[in-house]
Amino acid sequence: MYSVVMAGGSGTRFWPASREARPKQLLALTGSRSLLQQTVARMAPLTPAEKVLVVTGASHAAAVAGQLPQVPAEQVVAEPLARNTAAAAGLAAAWVAKKDPAAVCLVLPADHLITDEPLFIETLRRAAETARSGDFLVTLGLTPRYPATGFGYIEAGETLRPEPPQVCKVKAFHEKPDLAVAKEYLASGRHLWNSGMFAWRAEVLLAEIQRFLPELAAGLQELAPDLGTPRQARALARVYPQLPKISVDNGVLEKSAAIRVVKADFGWSDVGSWDAMAELWQEDHLGNACQEGRILAIEAKGNLVAAGGRLTALLGVDNLVAVVTEDALLILPRERCQDVRQVIDRLKRDGLDEYL
């Protein structure tokens, strides 16, 4: 069994902490370890470090390897450019299949946060067991906690295993809904958040890619002889740009008949924006929270502060986000956290590339 950590993100929503050279998964947004480090450490009960494969962008490979000294260097695979998750998952499956085609790949985003780790491990064990029991692509579906419009949904079908973590057939995949539809999904009890976490045998994913994305399959076959050899980087540079840009959900899972979903209900966050830190950082009784350091609040509530250990005095301000880094300061209302990309756009327009 392998853990495949998908560390290709280049998120901009955590600017100024996240930068092109330092994406979200490399940041220590909670505690002292980065989300990537937490992701790898969390898998230890299932896979030792020598069975961890990390797929990341070439520009982040050195930083990723630096954060994960326990993972063998050749198991940090650098994509020369981003080609979405079908290519990344396919690349990982092809890499693993060279060692053992029947090995189960547990595919995990590097930038999510899990709070109930024992239940997470139990759920992944169930997913791995399901992947081993037949030619299935297994996806984890999270029990929705609110009518989210920012996630895709998996509609569960027939329940195959009623003891939790439950295993079900999949009736349908649904794109991100509007709020009214999201409320229906929440009420139905059958719709689950599409988490981006999967389990499958390497050979099973490769077979489904062969069926639904033959162009990707051809590329992976061309790569295969060079994977895990000193020729790997050159082969990737040659083949990768030609691979189709499509997600593994859209390109494979939604088309395949061999899908199972494991219902997941461990504490989970995709840490989508600064605003998400409210539930992850310790709040005071006025709802002010900081990453580290201390907040001194006078007539101030609901503020989120990442000020690098500084003492933060807030007087008469509510529901702000403030972030201080070595070279930048960001202040905005919490409800505008999704608009941080506007700052990125402005930096680009103004030629302030050193802050990207």
Add this chain to the structure above:
Amino acid sequence: MYSVVMAGGSGTRFWPASREARPKQLLALTGSRSLLQQTVARMAPLTPAEKVLVVTGASHAAAVAGQLPQVPAEQVVAEPLARNTAAAAGLAAAWVAKKDPAAVCLVLPADHLITDEPLFIETLRRAAETARSGDFLVTLGLTPRYPATGFGYIEAGETLRPEPPQVCKVKAFHEKPDLAVAKEYLASGRHLWNSGMFAWRAEVLLAEIQRFLPELAAGLQELAPDLGTPRQARALARVYPQLPKISVDNGVLEKSAAIRVVKADFGWSDVGSWDAMAELWQEDHLGNACQEGRILAIEAKGNLVAAGGRLTALLGVDNLVAVVTEDALLILPRERCQDVRQVIDRLKRDGLDEYL
């Protein structure tokens, strides 16, 4: 002629930039030089550095001397504790009188900002000339620009010299007014802001102190033999605690009959709070201003930022003050700038002395 720079302030309203060990006058709030350095440099056309006397608190004397390498070290006089401006001005007059009793002292606060320096110099020349022409205590009265309630007022009497800078007799001193009275003062055309800037011959101030504050006069006489000698610090430590705590305005000027006021209309600010920086820093077209560095404003206006050269991104926030130092961050609305002392109070209450 001597410039006497009153550098005894321990202002808290510029926290977190100002600290007990680094009061406002030692900060470079505008440009690269501190207010103290600007004050001394500004006097160069009137007095060379060897004719500058700085009176400051013992805990700041080393920092003051460090910022003013051109001023002879023995001319930074350290008060062992604060005894208000009558004692400080009297001490300076006694110090100067030992060299030359007839020397004019130009007394200037170390923490004010002057924008029209040529007119400032011209006004001080007129004040010095008036001080030399008779046994007068000369005060500078600033033409009010708005109905300020934070300053005392000088009511000008008979005009003795009509060409500007005008010299007048003084009809009355008035305490800080309420807003209605301040509006009357502004409308009268005869009321001037009491600036805390003075000119007098050393012997004249000492004579008036003898008349109105005999206890202070006695202390100064006891100090006199030791001033300017290696025994000065020990003498100050012995005598200073007994001196009366009173301002030179309340203790001497308001009682004296020998007062003249010179009307002053150079660009002036007492730099009373962060909010005052709005007119001193360069504003963008949305009224955002920063001390150094750069502001990137998106739907944000009227904000003031001191972030130590950082790029500051403001999105959807108005009329805030944000200050970043090495160990602290402050955010508050501009209209609450006077309340920064509440932060100081809270720091004391919470035992966070390292931030004071």
